[in-house]
Amino acid sequence: MHQSSSSSLGGNGVDDNKLQCTDHMCPVRIHWHVKNNYMRFWRVKLTISNYNLRKNYSDWNLVVQHPGFSKKSIAYSFNATTLPTVGIENEVALFWGLPYYNSELTEAAAGGGGGGGGFGSVTTDIILEKDLDEFTLMNGWALPRRVYFGGEECQMPFPDAFPMLPNGGFRIRSSPRHRRRYLFFLIFLVVIWLELRL
Template sequence: MMKPSAFYIAVFCFLLPALSIEAYDPLDPTGNITIRWDILSWTEDGYVAIVTIRNYQMYRHIEAPGWRLGWSWARGEVLWSMLGAETTERGDCSRFGGGVDGPPHCCDSSPKVVDLLPGVPYNQRISQCCRGGNLGSMVQDQAASASMFQMTVAAAGTTKKTVRRPKNFTLEAPGPGYTCGPARIVDPTRYPSPDRRRHTQALVSWNVVCTYSQFLASATPTCCVSLSSFYSKMLVSCRTCACGCKSNPGGCAGPNSPDLSPAPRVQCTSHMCPVRVHWHVKLNYKEYWRVKISVTNFNYKMNYTQWNLVVQHPNFNNMTTSYSFNSHSLGPYGDINDTTMFWGLEYFNDMLLEAGLEGNVRSDILFGKSKSSFTFANGWAFPRRIYFNGEECVMPPVDVYPRLPSSSRKPTSCVLDAAVTCILTLLCLAMSVWQ
């Protein structure tokens, strides 16, 4: 009989892959969002700091309504003023009175901070702020992958030894999904001076690393994949109830009554996914083969700005052209290129509109043929994984992929057929002479 301790170890080892796979992204193993807290100067009873939120994820970005950063103060600190961001609540500041400069910005022991919207007055801004909480990914929009705000903190320490690190950091982007570690002391950040001839250095710097888990973000998937090909009449649809069922709380809306339901609401389908990705093996040439990728939005209340797809397929080393999508090889495994990221062309199809006639984007992809690996057999022409906006899509079961039509014999060339006919004729003549 197995001992209790051995039993628990066995159960843990069995569950470990399932638990870790949700928080670890094999296509972006080092991706994270890092929060850098830099104290630039001391004040009479606290400090002035710049906080930078930087997205180091290759393809997962943050769109409207944007990020929301929270923490808990270590010993009753007060957020006296801010530039480039604001808190969602002020808290109880009655003990400070009005004062010459008015009450503090926020007296909450656990403030929640959001980015300012574009167009705020210049005197409320700092560099890399005020984009409504949007953060670009490293591949798609690295220039917009960071957001900054400045704040003055009172009732805090005034030296390296007396100041205390905030704790219990949270990041919503815009909903759950990120888990943040503790603030850790790192080498002080260096900032260029206005004339860029010299650098200034932060007095104290802390780092907080936040990692993403699709399981924490949503209890159900948010997209699915369907398949088809020129060599088969079979259309492989998304799995039934891939993202939930019509009977689930919240329901769905029919195509003729999308405005009668509260947001967010998706169109009634068998799969109930807000987004469907369709992969169609379109044509076969002598030296090339062609695929059509279509992305359809079934969400009546959501436009996907700066959408992206990440596709894993063994033939991306031989991809030659993407006709109306941008593309970039991610190559998470060194020289092996089996993963490519696609996104829309600026001002053309970089926004996936809400459900309706215009709620789709598509492009043809051209691949070269590799003599060592190319085949249409056994579902090789279809992707292994697809992500939409960083969320892994539900693939159909492998055993239902479109198959090549069966054939009773392999085709032969005209020359071979003629040779066979000639041999049979000679044999018949020889037999007649012998008889």
């Protein structure tokens, strides 16, 4: 577990920022996952996980800057609205929890339950209408441009740090060994066809 500096100790001398041990060692993780790429829409799963073992985030809010919010969008398990923007090329959406359902992002379980979908996390599906003239999944860049949780900007990696999403159809690459088998099978079928014709 990560222990932060003594400046984060509460009045009782207990560290309020005790975190689960993770690769990123951040108290909150925002996970944006493109689940489906439909003809006219995208389906995105947005999960917010709390890795802080001693802190709940009551009345949390999340601001996401993403080109997909320039068109109609629907969030199923969060309250959501688009914010007016001036001088920003991408639309911005504000998300917050539904009262008595997920308005409190509870502290992580000591046993590691803060991962996606478990104790210490909230999640929603978002439908984004496509605008093929403005933004597509070309070159695999489908992540938000900026994310703010509770008013603080989350560190976003550069687009080059992510693998590209496939843009074409599925293609089987065969080895020379497989090609020989296919060729043998094709010759076998031709021989059988010729035998049946005679």
